[in-house]
Amino acid sequence: MHPVIKRLAMTIPLLLVISSCAFVLIRLAPGGPFDRERAPASPEIERALRARYHLDEPLWSQYLRYVGLLWERDAEGRWRWAAGGLLKGDFGPSLKYRNHTVNDLIAQALPVSLTLGGIAFGLAMGLGIPWGVWTATRRHRWSGFWGGFVALGLICVPALVLGPLLILVFALKLRWLPVALWESPGHAVLPTVALGLFFAGRVARLMHEGMRETLQAEFMVTARAKGLSEARILIRHALPLAIRPVLSYGGPLLADLLTGSFVVENLFQIPGIGVFMVNSTLSRDYPMVLGLVLLYAVILIVLNLLVDLLYRWLDPRLRHG
Amino acid sequence: MRRPDSPERTLPTRPAGACQRPRGGGLFRTAALGIAAALALLGCGSSPPSADLVILNGAEPESLDPAIMTAQADLRIGGSLFEGLTRFDPVDGNPVPGLAERWEISEDGRVYLFHLRPQAVWSTGGSITADDFVYSWRRVLDPATGSEYAGILFYLEHAEAYHLGQIADPGQIGVRTAATHRLEVRLRDPTPFFLDLCALPTLAVVPRDAIERHGDRWLLKPPVPVSGAYELVTWRINDRIRLSRNPRYWEAARTRNQVVDLLPCISASTALNLYETKAVDIVWDKNLVPVDLLDLLLARPDFHAYPVLGTYFLRFNVTRPPFNDARVRRAFAMAIDKQRIVTRITRGGEQVAHSYTPPGIGGYRNPEGLSRQPEVARQLLAEAGFPGGTGFPRFEYLFDTSSRLQEQIAVELQVMWQRELGVRSELRKMEWKTYLVAQGELDYDVCRSSWMGDYNDPNTFLDMFMSHNGNNRTGWQEPRYDQLMRQANAQVDPLRREQLLQQAETILIREAVPIVPLYFYTGLEYYDPDRIEGIYPNIRAEHPLRVIARKPALP
Numbered sequence: 001m002h003p004v005i006k007r008l009a010m011t012i013p014l015l016l017v018i019s020s021c022a023f024v025l026i027r028l029a030p031g032g033p034f035d036r037e038r039a040p041a042s043p044e045i046e047r048a049l050r051a052r053y054h055l056d057e058p059l060w061s062q063y064l065r066y067v068g069l070l071w072e073r074d075a076e077g078r079w080r081w082a083a084g085g086l087l088k089g090d091f092g093p094s095l096k097y098r099n100h101t102v103n104d105l106i107a108q109a110l111p112v113s114l115t116l117g118g119i120a121f122g123l124a125m126g127l128g129i130p131w132g133v134w135t136a137t138r139r140h141r142w143s144g145f146w147g148g149f150v151a152l153g154l155i156c157v158p159a160l161v162l163g164p165l166l167i168l169v170f171a172l173k174l175r176w177l178p179v180a181l182w183e184s185p186g187h188a189v190l191p192t193v194a195l196g197l198f199f200a201g202r203v204a205r206l207m208h209e210g211m212r213e214t215l216q217a218e219f220m221v222t223a224r225a226k227g228l229s230e231a232r233i234l235i236r237h238a239l240p241l242a243i244r245p246v247l248s249y250g251g252p253l254l255a256d257l258l259t260g261s262f263v264v265e266n267l268f269q270i271p272g273i274g275v276f277m278v279n280s281t282l283s284r285d286y287p288m289v290l291g292l293v294l295l296y297a298v299i300l301i302v303l304n305l306l307v308d309l310l311y312r313w314l315d316p317r318l319r320h321g
Numbered sequence: 322m323r324r325p326d327s328p329e330r331t332l333p334t335r336p337a338g339a340c341q342r343p344r345g346g347g348l349f350r351t352a353a354l355g356i357a358a359a360l361a362l363l364g365c366g367s368s369p370p371s372a373d374l375v376i377l378n379g380a381e382p383e384s385l386d387p388a389i390m391t392a393q394a395d396l397r398i399g400g401s402l403f404e405g406l407t408r409f410d411p412v413d414g415n416p417v418p419g420l421a422e423r424w425e426i427s428e429d430g431r432v433y434l435f436h437l438r439p440q441a442v443w444s445t446g447g448s449i450t451a452d453d454f455v456y457s458w459r460r461v462l463d464p465a466t467g468s469e470y471a472g473i474l475f476y477l478e479h480a481e482a483y484h485l486g487q488i489a490d491p492g493q494i495g496v497r498t499a500a501t502h503r504l505e506v507r508l509r510d511p512t513p514f515f516l517d518l519c520a521l522p523t524l525a526v527v528p529r530d531a532i533e534r535h536g537d538r539w540l541l542k543p544p545v546p547v548s549g550a551y552e553l554v555t556w557r558i559n560d561r562i563r564l565s566r567n568p569r570y571w572e573a574a575r576t577r578n579q580v581v582d583l584l585p586c587i588s589a590s591t592a593l594n595l596y597e598t599k600a601v602d603i604v605w606d607k608n609l610v611p612v613d614l615l616d617l618l619l620a621r622p623d624f625h626a627y628p629v630l631g632t633y634f635l636r637f638n639v640t641r642p643p644f645n646d647a648r649v650r651r652a653f654a655m656a657i658d659k660q661r662i663v664t665r666i667t668r669g670g671e672q673v674a675h676s677y678t679p680p681g682i683g684g685y686r687n688p689e690g691l692s693r694q695p696e697v698a699r700q701l702l703a704e705a706g707f708p709g710g711t712g713f714p715r716f717e718y719l720f721d722t723s724s725r726l727q728e729q730i731a732v733e734l735q736v737m738w739q740r741e742l743g744v745r746s747e748l749r750k751m752e753w754k755t756y757l758v759a760q761g762e763l764d765y766d767v768c769r770s771s772w773m774g775d776y777n778d779p780n781t782f783l784d785m786f787m788s789h790n791g792n793n794r795t796g797w798q799e800p801r802y803d804q805l806m807r808q809a810n811a812q813v814d815p816l817r818r819e820q821l822l823q824q825a826e827t828i829l830i831r832e833a834v835p836i837v838p839l840y841f842y843t844g845l846e847y848y849d850p851d852r853i854e855g856i857y858p859n860i861r862a863e864h865p866l867r868v869i870a871r872k873p874a875l876p
Contacts, residue, residue: 031754035761037771038391039791041472044485048464097558098384098467099540108558167594179594181584182560269584269591271560284754 004309011301015294016067019086022293023063026286033095033284053095055286066092066290086294092287096280102291105276109260110295112182113272116191116264117257123196124203124253129246131200132207133234136242139212148208154201163194163267180269191268195261199253203246210242217241240314247314251307255300259292372563372582374869377592379606381559381585385540387522388461388468393773393862394606396522398583401564401866403525404549406435406454406504407516411868414777414861416520420449420548420571421504430511430813437502441571445546449526451498457527459491470523473775476515478507511813514683514778521775525549550576550867559585564866577855577870593618596847602871603848603856605864607669610845612725615668623849626670627858630679630774631842632782633671635734638763639835640796643714648705650834653767654691655698656741657734663840666729670845674838677830681860683778688823690830690838695741702742710743717749719768721756727769730839760794770794773842777861779822780810786829786836797835802828 034040034049050056054065064070068085084090091102131151138144157165170190171179178187214220215238223233260274273292280288379394387403390396400409408419421435441449458477461468462484475481478495482488495507508515518524528539528546535542545553550573551564562583566576584601586592592609595601604610610618618624637644637653644650659673672680676687699709707713718735720727731748738744746767751759759765772792774781785792787803802825809821830838844862855869 029754031758035754035757036391036469037757038469039761039794040469041475041791042464042481042485043791044464045467045469045471049467052465052467093537096383097381098389099386099537100558101538104538104541105558108560164590171598172594175598178600179598180591181595181600266588267591269586269588269595271557275559282753 004305007305007308011298014301015297018297019067019290019294020063022290023066023286024059026281026284026289027059029281029284031284033286035284053093066287091291091294094285094288096283096285096288102287105288106273106291106295109271109273109276112270113260113265113274114258116188116195116270116272117254117260119188119192120196120199121250121254121257123192124199124257125246125250127196127200128203129207129243131204132209132246133211133239133242135204136208136211136215137234148205151201151204151208154197155205158198159194159261159263159267162197163190163264166190166194167267180267182268182270187268191264191270194267195257195264199257202249206245206249207243210245211238214238214242243314244311247307247310251303252300255296255303258299259296370580372580373578374580374603374866374871375582375584375601377586377595377601377604377606377609378562378583379585379608380587382562385553385556385562387525387527388457388466388470390522391469394585397605397864397866398562398564399522399525400549400863401551401581402545402547402549402553403522403527405521405525406437406519409520409861409863409865411855411863411865412857412859414859414863416516419520420526421519424516430513431508433506433508433515434499435504435506437504438571439502441548442569443528443546443548444552444567444569445528445544446569447546448501449548450501451504452501453526453529454504455496455498456529458496458524459494460527460532461523462491462494468523470521470775473518473521473523476508476510476512476518478509480509510810512810513815513818514776514780517776517778550865551581554580561585572867576867578866581866602853603846603869605846605848605856607843607845608724610669610847612668618847619668619670624845624847625850625856625858626843626845628672628679628681628860629842629844629862630682630777630781630860631771632674632677632679633769633771633839633842634674634677635837635839636760636765636768636770636795637835637837638765638767638796640763641766643705643707644716644766646705647833648701649707650837651691652698652701652705652742653738654834654837655694655701657737657837657839658693659839660693661737662730662733666726666733667840670843671840672843674840677826677836677838678779678782679774679841679860682774682782685779685819685822687779688827688830691834698741702744707744710745713742713744716744716746716766718746719749719751719756719759719765721751721753721769723753730769763794763796770836771842779826780806783822783825783829784810795835797833799828799833802833 032055034046040046054062057065061070065082066085068087068090070082071079072082074080084092091106094100094102094105097105131147135144135147135151167179167190170177177190181187220233220238223237260272260277262274262278264270265272265274276288277292280292378397380392382390382395382398383392384390384395385399385402387399390399404419406419406421407416409415410417420437420441422438424433424435426433437449437451443449458474460466461471462474462480464484471484475484479488479493480495483491483494497505499505526548531539531542531546539545540553540556547553547567550567550570552567554563554565556562564581564583566579567573570576586595586609589609589611592604593611596604619626637650639645663671663673675690675692678685678687680687702708702710718731720731728750735746735748738746760768772782772785784790784806786797787793787806788798788800805821805825809818809825812818812821829836844858846856848856852872853869854872856864
């Protein structure tokens with residue numbers, strides 16, 4: 001079997017394991033979706049709510065229903081396949097936002113996070129890779145030292161600090177850009193920079209390390225001996241190998257960025273998915289938590305697979321081995 | 322090079338100097354272009370047309386279904402979409418005629434006959450009738466709806482029994498159609514605040530057809546038929562709710578704006594930034610005032626603080642020694658310096674609470690609770706067997722992580738009790754839901770609590786400490802208290818009723834003391850009074866959207 005197909009086949013049991021773990025773990029947390037400071041008018045209401053969302057069933061039956069593998073008797077006593085379920089692409093109702101389904105919420109929030117995270121990722125890579133190469137090639141000069149120093153500086157300033165600073169300077173003092181919200185391309189600049197710059201620093205460091213090691217390899221001497229231009233040596237021969245640390249970091253990073261950032265979304269009041277990642281757990285919105293865990297898992301698995309494929313493509317030893 | 326667009330092109334390949342900068346600029350230009358292209362591609366390129374009024378409304382509404390909503394952020398929007406028999410007066414927050422133009426009340430205060438406005442229609446057409454109200458109220462009472470506020474309809478005859486499944490026929494509930502536009506309501510007791518309840522969105526009229534056709538998602542299926550001053554245009558979670566004037570509202574001619582945007586926000590500093598850059602007109606959630614800047618902001622003319630119907634208080638778990646002894650509870654209450662808490666910690670203009678019911682609630686004169694008397698407190702503690710705090714077991718003070726305030730108050734109380742009474746406590750901090758479970762299961766010694774009144778009557782604060790009320794959560798059961806509350810609510814004479822309520826509250830805050838009120842909440846909003854008009858401070862914190870508007874710009 002082709003290794004890619006094998007990997008893809010492995011994801012299904014993996015997702016089942018992840019979803020069942022998440023399913024059990026979130027229910028271990030004390031309290032439930034319907035606990036509030038104000039008790040409902042009667043215990044009847046909570047009982048009815050639990051019945052309505054099937055929280056009164058045994059856990060295994062709830063899980064089968066969630067996956068979409070439950071058969072139950074209807075009012076007339078006939079067996080029928082329970083409605084909804086993951087297999088039909090239905091993540092179920094949200095228990096906190098009761099007018100919405102989890103699908104509604106993800107459909108609204110995911111494109112926003114994809115945009116924000118995608119641009120931030122582009123910024124991190126587009127800035128970090130050339131930066132790292134540049135500092136590695138001038139390792140023994142002051143410019144290389146300062147380049148590396150600034151990259152290190154960025155790693156020390158997370159979005160939590162950088163975001164408010166950017167807002168203070170560019171939105172409140174200079175009034176060039178809006179302070180928050182998600183309405184026009186102008187609104188996207190500060191959040192993507194706040195989110196991406198930190199990772200640009202990390203990518204630059206990784207690229208620097210990879211490049212430095214590669215430049216010392218023996219095949220580089222061969223390449224130089226053949227009289228190739230320095231640019232060709234760097235890009236054709238060194239870069240495909242040197243970029244591997246960045247690649248293996250880039251897969252999970254992209255998954256993280258695409259599924260939103262709690263800090264940046266909160267700071268800039270962006271309607272993305274990162275806020276749900278934290279808040280749905282706090283409000284014990286079980287279907288929402290599960291939906292997000294699965295979404296994240298799928299994105300992560302797919303991206304890791306892509307990274308592996310890229311590895312094979314970039315490294316002649318793996319390609320032909 | 323075969324990949325001319327790749328960023329590698331900007332690599333300086335020779336030891337170089339002068340040419341670096343423009344190349345770096347090229348990289349940034351490419352990145353900026355990429356960002357713009359990606360945004361345009363994903364459809365974020367156009368900003369929505371601007372609204373007449375932009376308001377930061379607080380947390381994202383959990384629901385806009387009047388039967389389901391409970392939070393103030395939800396209720397404020399819900400009240401704009403759906404109206405009931407009465408509605409809140411924008412100035413004082415008292416109930417005034419809404420979809421009912423007038424009503425008659427029987428001598429014994431138990432039967433109401435409401436005359437609906439014959440000209441009132443749904444936004445999608447069709448008359449609003451008494452049948453619509455009967456449907457809407459039965460829907461709230463039906464446990465399957467899961468309305469957490471169903472209790473406010475228990476004042477109707479047989480409503481509680483229907484809700485609990487003791488009677489099956491909804492026809493027995495004390496609400497029925499007398500004529501197409503006449504609604505008859507029969508109450509269990511004379512309920513002086515019933516007209517107030519009628520103004521709550523929970524009792525508003527909702528569209529039967531849309532609900533039965535679309536189920537839980539009926540508010541996401543445009544056009545949503547509404548009975549209030551506004552129609553729902555968009556509802557994007559965590560993004561924006563856009564309302565537009567309902568041209569078919571019975572008083573549409575007096576709605577002062579066309580389009581209103583309500584944005585959710587939970588970060589106070591973001592809210593202040595949006596306000597300062599004039600991206601929003603009004604911020605009307607107290608949690609959106611940065612606590613660190615309170616002193617500075619409250620001195621400004623565009624920050625408005627006013628008392629509301631809310632109390633911050635402590636609960637004792639009276640089922641656990643040593644707090645099963647009323648003397649100990651009184652001692653703890655009298656050792657607290659409430660003034661210090663409002664001036665040093667909350668700092669939002671809060672008033673110290675001497676009673677549990679906030680001042681001015683429904684014209685009620687609040688009884689006086691225990692004041693700060695450390696001497697008496699020490700004496701009481703000694704009488705209870707702990708002179709100078711000796712032998713007093715370590716106990717826990719439970720609070721939640723909903724705001725930093727909780728921890729600051731906890732630390733302050735810990736110090737006060739140690740200094741005045743010589744008792745030592747441990748602070749136990751819990752995430753919100755976990756805290757609620759601990760409180761509900763009486764798994765605590767002393768815990769912080771708060772309550773916001775649902776209607777303008779002391780009953781909304783006092784009935785929760787009746788023995789079997791689900792909100793009691795102290796383990797305190799006092800037949801005398803229950804008896805007084807029941808007598809009070811059966812009274813037609815307002816003066817006699819007030820006396821009975823005062824007696825009950827006195828037991829609560831002077832004698833048995835299962836709770837200690839600390840301070841009354843303030844409402845806090847910011848908007849520029851030179852630009853915005855139509856917001857009036859009232860204890861209900863009710864600000865109907867239909868009367869709020871930007872002032873016309875001066876030429």
